Amino acid sequence: xxxxxxxxxxxxxxxxxxxxxxxxxxxxxxxxxxxxxxxxxxxxxxxxxxxxxxxxxxxxxxxxxxxxxxxxxxxxxxxxxxxxxxxxxxxxxxxxxxxxxxxxxxxxxxxxxxxxxxxxxxxxxxxxxxxxxxxxxxxxxxxxxxxxxxxxxxxxxxxxxxxxxxxxxxxxxxxxxxxxxxxxxxxxxxxxxxxxxxxxxxxxxxxxxxxxxxxxxxxxxxxxxxxxxxxxxxxxxxxxxxxxxxxxxxxxxxxxxxxxxxxxxxxxxxxxxxxxxxxxxxxxxxxxxx
Numbered sequence: 001x002x003x004x005x006x007x008x009x010x011x012x013x014x015x016x017x018x019x020x021x022x023x024x025x026x027x028x029x030x031x032x033x034x035x036x037x038x039x040x041x042x043x044x045x046x047x048x049x050x051x052x053x054x055x056x057x058x059x060x061x062x063x064x065x066x067x068x069x070x071x072x073x074x075x076x077x078x079x080x081x082x083x084x085x086x087x088x089x090x091x092x093x094x095x096x097x098x099x100x101x102x103x104x105x106x107x108x109x110x111x112x113x114x115x116x117x118x119x120x121x122x123x124x125x126x127x128x129x130x131x132x133x134x135x136x137x138x139x140x141x142x143x144x145x146x147x148x149x150x151x152x153x154x155x156x157x158x159x160x161x162x163x164x165x166x167x168x169x170x171x172x173x174x175x176x177x178x179x180x181x182x183x184x185x186x187x188x189x190x191x192x193x194x195x196x197x198x199x200x201x202x203x204x205x206x207x208x209x210x211x212x213x214x215x216x217x218x219x220x221x222x223x224x225x226x227x228x229x230x231x232x233x234x235x236x237x238x239x240x241x242x243x244x245x246x247x248x249x250x251x252x253x254x255x256x257x258x259x260x261x262x263x264x265x266x267x268x269x270x271x272x273x274x275x276x277x278x279x280x281x282x283x284x285x286x287x288x289x290x
Contacts, residue, residue: 212273
C-alpha cells in the first residue's frame with residue numbers, strides 16, 4: 001500500500017505503555033483472532049479463558065522483546081504511523097461520501113493505540129481480544145501487537161491486511177452513525193440467541209462491505225493500492241471467517257454459533273464494496289442470501 005509521506009490523522013489517542021488491570025470488553029469489532037477462538041473453545045467445552053491468558057502472555061513477551069530490540073521498536077512505531085495514515089484516509093473518504101451519498105455530515109472517531117490493557121466506555125480492553133469499536137465513546141481500540149497475532153495465528157501478512165482491519169473498525173463507527181448498531185442492540189432479549197447471532201453476522205458483513213467501499217474510494221482519491229494489496233485484504237477476511245476459525249481451533253463448524261460470517265461471505269461482501277463503491281448495495285439486513 002502506498003502510504004509513506006502522507007498525512008496522518010489528528011484523531012489518534014496514544015496510550016501505549018499505560019497498561020492497567022481489567023477485565024473483558026464488550027465493544028463491536030473484528031475481535032476475530034483470539035476472542036472468537038476463546039468463545040468457540042468455551043462453547044465446545046474447553047477453557048476459553050486459558051486461550052485468552054496464553055495470548056496475553058505471548059503479547060507481553062513480544063512487548064518485552066521490542067523493548068530489548070531497537071529494530072522491533074522502530075518497526076512498531078512505523079506501524080503506528082501507518083495506522084494513523086490509514087485513519088486519515090478513512091476520514092477523507094467518509095467526509096466525502098456522507099454528504100454525496102447520504103446527505104449527512106460525517107463525524108470521525110478517535111483511534112486509541114494501547115498496549116496490554118486499557119479502559120473504554122465498553123469496559124476494560126485487553127490486547128488478547130483484538131481490535132474493536134466501542135459505540136458509546138465513538139472510539140476504535142487497537143493494540144498493534146494484533147498485527148503479529150494475525151501473522152502468527154492465521155498466516156496473514158502485508159500492510160493492506162492491517163489497513164483492512166482499521167477500515168473494518170471504522171466501518172462499525174459508520175454503522176453507529178447510521179443507526180444500524182442501535183437496531184441490532186435493541187433486539188437483544190427480544191429474539192432467540194440464533195436470531196441474535198444472525199443479526200451480528202449481518203452487522204459484521206456490512207462492515208466488511210463498508211471497508212471495501214473505503215478501499216474503492218481511497219484508491220480513486222489517492223491511488224493507494226499496489227500489486228498484491230487486494231489479495232492481502234482478501235486473505236485477512238478469509239482467515240477470520242467464523243468457519244475457518246472454528247475448523248482451525250476445534251475441527252468442528254457450528255453455523256448457528258457464527259457471529260461474524262463465513263470466510264466466503266466476508267470475502268464476498270468486502271469485494272462487493274471494493275468493486276461498486278456504492279453504499280446503496282450494502283444493506284445486509286434486507287437480503288436473504290448473505
